[in-house]
Amino acid sequence: MKLISLLLLTGAPSVLANCKCTPTDSCWPSASKWKGLNTTVNGALIANEPLAKSCYAGIGTDPSQCQEISKIYDLTSFRESSPIGYAYPVIETCAPVNGSIAGVPVCDLGTSSVYSVNATKPTDVAAGIKFAKENNVRLVIKNTGHDVRARSQGYGSLSIWMKHMKPELQFQDRYQPSNSSCQSNWTGSAIVVGGGYIWKEVYAYAAKHGHIAVGGSSEVNIQLNDHVCMTLLTVCLQTVGAVGGYIQGAGHGPATHDFGLAADQVLEYKVVLASGEIVIANDCSNVDLFAALRGGGGGTFGVVVSATIRVYPTRPILKHSFVLAPPSTNLSTLMNATASVLSKYPALSDAGFSGNAQITRKLGSKTIYSHNFAKMLSPNVSSVKLSSEIEEAKRVMNRQLVDFLRPLNGTGLTVISKFEKFDTFQTYFASGTHESAGLNYPSPAMVSRFFDKQSLINNHKNITTMLKAIFPESNSKVQAIASLLELSLVGGGEVLKPKPNTAIHPGWRSTYLFMENFDVPPADSGLQGVRQVRQYAISKKLNAMKAAAPGIGTYMNEADPDDPDWKEDFYGDRYEWLTSVKQKYDPEGLFWCYRCVGSEGWEEITGPTLYGPLCKAK
Ligand SMILES: Cc1cc2nc3c(=O)[nH]c(=O)nc-3n(C[C@H](O)[C@H](O)[C@H](O)COP(=O)(O)OP(=O)(O)OC[C@H]3O[C@@H](n4cnc5c(N)ncnc54)[C@H](O)[C@@H]3O)c2cc1C
Ligand SMILES: *[C@@H]1O[C@H](CO)[C@@H](O)[C@H](O)[C@H]1NC(C)=O
Ligand SMILES: *[C@@H]1O[C@H](CO)[C@@H](O)[C@H](O)[C@H]1NC(C)=O
Ligand SMILES: *[C@@H]1O[C@H](CO)[C@@H](O)[C@H](O)[C@H]1NC(C)=O
Ligand SMILES: *[C@@H]1O[C@H](CO)[C@@H](O)[C@H](O)[C@H]1NC(C)=O
Ligand SMILES: *[C@@H]1O[C@H](CO)[C@@H](O)[C@H](O)[C@H]1NC(C)=O
Ligand SMILES: *[C@@H]1O[C@H](CO)[C@@H](O)[C@H](O)[C@H]1NC(C)=O
Ligand SMILES: *[C@@H]1O[C@H](CO)[C@@H](O)[C@H](O)[C@H]1NC(C)=O
Numbered sequence: 174m175k176l177i178s179l180l181l182l183t184g185a186p187s188v189l190a191n192c193k194c195t196p197t198d199s200c201w202p203s204a205s206k207w208k209g210l211n212t213t214v215n216g217a218l219i220a221n222e223p224l225a226k227s228c229y230a231g232i233g234t235d236p237s238q239c240q241e242i243s244k245i246y247d248l249t250s251f252r253e254s255s256p257i258g259y260a261y262p263v264i265e266t267c268a269p270v271n272g273s274i275a276g277v278p279v280c281d282l283g284t285s286s287v288y289s290v291n292a293t294k295p296t297d298v299a300a301g302i303k304f305a306k307e308n309n310v311r312l313v314i315k316n317t318g319h320d321v322r323a324r325s326q327g328y329g330s331l332s333i334w335m336k337h338m339k340p341e342l343q344f345q346d347r348y349q350p351s352n353s354s355c356q357s358n359w360t361g362s363a364i365v366v367g368g369g370y371i372w373k374e375v376y377a378y379a380a381k382h383g384h385i386a387v388g389g390s391s392e393v394n395i396q397l398n399d400h401v402c403m404t405l406l407t408v409c410l411q412t413v414g415a416v417g418g419y420i421q422g423a424g425h426g427p428a429t430h431d432f433g434l435a436a437d438q439v440l441e442y443k444v445v446l447a448s449g450e451i452v453i454a455n456d457c458s459n460v461d462l463f464a465a466l467r468g469g470g471g472g473t474f475g476v477v478v479s480a481t482i483r484v485y486p487t488r489p490i491l492k493h494s495f496v497l498a499p500p501s502t503n504l505s506t507l508m509n510a511t512a513s514v515l516s517k518y519p520a521l522s523d524a525g526f527s528g529n530a531q532i533t534r535k536l537g538s539k540t541i542y543s544h545n546f547a548k549m550l551s552p553n554v555s556s557v558k559l560s561s562e563i564e565e566a567k568r569v570m571n572r573q574l575v576d577f578l579r580p581l582n583g584t585g586l587t588v589i590s591k592f593e594k595f596d597t598f599q600t601y602f603a604s605g606t607h608e609s610a611g612l613n614y615p616s617p618a619m620v621s622r623f624f625d626k627q628s629l630i631n632n633h634k635n636i637t638t639m640l641k642a643i644f645p646e647s648n649s650k651v652q653a654i655a656s657l658l659e660l661s662l663v664g665g666g667e668v669l670k671p672k673p674n675t676a677i678h679p680g681w682r683s684t685y686l687f688m689e690n691f692d693v694p695p696a697d698s699g700l701q702g703v704r705q706v707r708q709y710a711i712s713k714k715l716n717a718m719k720a721a722a723p724g725i726g727t728y729m730n731e732a733d734p735d736d737p738d739w740k741e742d743f744y745g746d747r748y749e750w751l752t753s754v755k756q757k758y759d760p761e762g763l764f765w766c767y768r769c770v771g772s773e774g775w776e777e778i779t780g781p782t783l784y785g786p787l788c789k790a791k
C-alpha cells in the first residue's frame with residue numbers, strides 16, 4: 174500500500190478527482206457504510222485477506238498455517254473456493270514464500286478485490302452494483318477466477334462473486350421461453366444454468382438426462398501438481414465457469430465442431446444491469462444485449478445470473494489417439510512432421526474429427542506431438558450402420574494422416590495410432606485428458622491465434638517457420654523453463670455457420686484450429702523475468718503466428734492481454750457495434766475490465782507495482 178500512496182503523490186495528482194476511490198483515499202467508504210451493505214446482502218459481505226498472509230511477518234504470521242497454504246496454494250479447487258483465488262495471478266503480491274513466481278517479498282492484496290459480495294440471488298448482485306455506484310468504488314465480477322487477462326481482478330475493488338449463485342439446475346424437455354409470447358425456433362431440450370455452476374457439473378447433469386452440453390474441454394487442469402486431479406480424475410473435470418466469461422466470450426470445446434460455439438447455444442440470459450434492473454435478454458427482449466452477451470466478452474454489459482442453453486441427445490464417439498515422437502532432442506524433424514500433420518487438420522475436421530493436440534517442451538523430457546481427437550457418430554442407428562460409419566471414419570483418418578506418416582515410423586520418428594469407441598459423450602469425456610498435460614505451473618505468458626483452412630493447407634513452409642520460432646533449438650532464448658503449444662481443433666463444422674443475434678468474432682467463422690502457446694518463466698524470475706518471457710512471446714512467437722495466419726484474429730478468452738492489435742484481434746469488426754450496446758446499457762462504464770469493450774474511457778494508473786487506481790482517461 175505504501176508504494177501506491179507514494180506513486181499517487183509523485184504520479185498524477187491532477188487525475189485523482191477522476192479516479193475510483195481506493196482504500197488509501199479519504200473518499201473510501203467508512204466501516205459503517207460497508208456494514209450497511211453487509212446488512213443489505215444478509216451478511217454475505219466478505220472482507221478479503223491475502224491468501225498467504227500467514228507466511229509473512231506481522232499480524233497474522235503463522236508458520237504452520239503457512240505450510241498448509243503452501244501445500245494447497247496451486248490447487249484449482251483451493252483457488253476457486255476463495256473470492257480472491259485466480260488461476261492466472263499475473264501479478265503475485267502475496268505468494269507463499271516458497272511458492273512459484275514469488276517476486277518481491279511483500280504481502281498485500283494487489284489486484285485482488287478488497288471486499289466481495291458472496292452473491293446467492295439477483296438482489297445481492299443489484300445491491301453490490303448500487304453500492305459501487307453510489308460510493309465511486311471500482312466494481313468487478315468474479316466467477317471462477319480462471320481468466321487469463323485478469324478481467325476478474327481489480328485493485329481496490331468490490332467484487333460480485335458468482336460462485337454460490339446456484340439455483341437448482343432445470344432440465345426442459347422442450348425449451349420454454351420466459352417470455353411466453355416469444356416464439357423460439359428451437360424445439361429441442363434446454364438447461365437453465367445459474368451463474369455459479371462449472372462445466373463439470375453441467376456435463377454430469379446433462380448426461381443424467383441423456384444429453385450433451387456444449388462446454389469447455391480440459392479434463393485435467395493445466396496445473397498437474399493438482400494432486401487431487403492426479404489421484405482422482407473425476408474430481409477435476411472441466412473447472413471453467415459455465416455461463417460467466419467462458420460463454421460470453423464464445424466458448425470452445427469437445428462438442429463445438431458438431432453443435433457450434435457455446436455462445437451459439439444460449440437461448441436466453443437473465444441479467445442484472447448497471448441500473449440494478451433485472452431483465453431477460455433473448456430473441457424477443459433486449460435483443461442487442463442478448464447478442465452482445467454472446468461473444469462480446471464477460472465483465473462488460475451486465476451480470477449474468479443465469480442462462481438457458483440448448484442441449485443435444487447424446488451420441489456414440491470414435492476416439493483417435495495419436496503420438497509422434499522423435500528419437501532425440503533435436504526438434505527439427507518433429508517440427509517438419511508437425512507442419513504436415515497440421516496441413517491435414519481441415520480434412521480431418523471436415524470428416525467430423527475434433528479435439529486437442531499438444532507439444533510440450535520441458536527440460537529433461539522428450540518433446541513429442543500427441544492428440545486425442547473424436548468423431549461423433551449417429552445416434553440410434555443399427556449396429557451394422559454404426560460399424561460401417563466407424564470403418565469409414567477410420568479409413569479417412571488412416572488415409573489422411575496415419576498412412577501418410579507411416580513411412581517415417583522407425584526412421585526419424587515413432588508413430589503411434591489408436592482408435593477406441595465409446596457409447597456416450599460422457600464416457601468418452603471421462604476417458605482421458607483433452608488438454609495440456611505436462612505443465613506444472615500456472616503460466617502468465619500466453620499468445621494465441623486462429624487458423625483457417627487456407628493458412629493450414631499448402632502453407633508448409635510458413636507453418637514450419639512458425640513452429641521453429643515457437644520452439645527455437647535452444648529454449649534459453651525464450652528464457653522459459655517449459656513451453657506448451659496447445660492445438661485445439663475445435664472449429665470447422667457448425668462453428669463456421671454464423672448464428673443470428675450473436676457478436677462472436679467473425680474470425681471464428683472461418684477457424685478450424687485455435688493455437689495457444691504458454692511459456693513458463695523460472696520460479697525465481699520475479700516481475701522483470703516474467704515480463705521478459707512475455708515480451709519474447711509477443712515479439713517472436715505471436716508475430717510468427719500472425720505471419721502464418723494473417724488477419725484472422727484470436728480468441729479473446731485465451732490471448733495475451735498486451736497484444737498490441739487487441740481491438741481487431743479480440744473483437745474483429747464487431748467492436749464499434751459492441752461499443753454502442755455498452756453505451757446503452759452501461760453509460761457510466763461501471764463494469765470495467767482491461768481491454769474489454771468500452772474500456773478506453775478509463776485507465777489504471779500503474780507504476781512499478783503494475784497496479785493502481787482506475788481513473789478517467791485524459
Ligand atoms: C484451466 C482452464 C481451462 C480452460 N479451458 C477452456 C476451454 O476449454 N475452452 C474455452 O473456450 N476457454 C477455456 N478457458 C478460458 C476461459 O474461457 C476463460 O478463462 C474465461 O474467462 C473463464 O470464465 P470464468 O467465468 O470461469 O472466469 P472469471 O475469471 O471468473 O471471469 C472471466 C470474465 O468474465 C466475467 N464474468 C464472470 N462471470 C460473469 C457473469 N456471471 N456475468 C458477467 N460477467 C461475468 C468476469 O468479470 C471476467 O471479465 C480455460 C481457462 C482455464 C484457466
Ligand atoms: C457480514 O456479516 C456477517 C454476519 O453477521 C459476518 O459474519 C461478516 O464478518 C460480515 N462481513 C464484514 C465484511 O464485516
Ligand atoms: C522454504 O524454503 C526454505 C529453504 O529452502 C526451507 O527451509 C523452508 O522449510 C521452506 N518453507 C516452506 C513453508 O516450505
Ligand atoms: C458463500 O456463501 C455460501 C452460500 O451461502 C456459503 O456456503 C459459503 O461458505 C460462503 N463462502 C464464504 C467464503 O463466505
Ligand atoms: C428462425 O428461423 C427463421 C426461418 O428459418 C430464420 O429466418 C430466423 O433467422 C430464425 N430466427 C432466429 C432468431 O434464429
Ligand atoms: C415479450 O415478447 C414480446 C414479443 O416479442 C415483446 O413485445 C415484449 O416486450 C416481451 N416482454 C418482455 C417482458 O420482455
Ligand atoms: C537437427 O537436425 C537437422 C536435420 O537432421 C540438422 O540440420 C540440424 O543441424 C540439427 N540441429 C542440431 C542442433 O543438432
Ligand atoms: C519435411 O516434410 C516433408 C513432407 O512431409 C518431407 O517431404 C520432407 O522430406 C521433410 N523434410 C525434412 C528435412 O525432414
Ligand SMILES: *[C@@H]1O[C@H](CO)[C@@H](O)[C@H](O)[C@H]1NC(C)=O
Pocket residue numbers: 486552553
Ligand atoms: C434415440 O432413442 C432414444 C430412446 O428411444 C430417444 O430417447 C432419443 O431421443 C433418440 N435420439 C435421437 C437423437 O433421436
Ligand SMILES: *[C@@H]1O[C@H](CO)[C@@H](O)[C@H](O)[C@H]1NC(C)=O
Pocket residue numbers: 575579582583587588589590
Ligand atoms: C510404428 O512402429 C512401431 C514399432 O514397430 C509399431 O508398434 C507401431 O504400430 C508403428 N506405427 C504405425 C502407425 O504403424
Ligand SMILES: *[C@@H]1O[C@H](CO)[C@@H](O)[C@H](O)[C@H]1NC(C)=O
Pocket residue numbers: 628631632635720
Ligand atoms: C507465407 O508467408 C509469406 C511472408 O509472410 C507470404 O508472403 C506468403 O503469402 C505466405 N504463404 C502462404 C501460402 O500463405
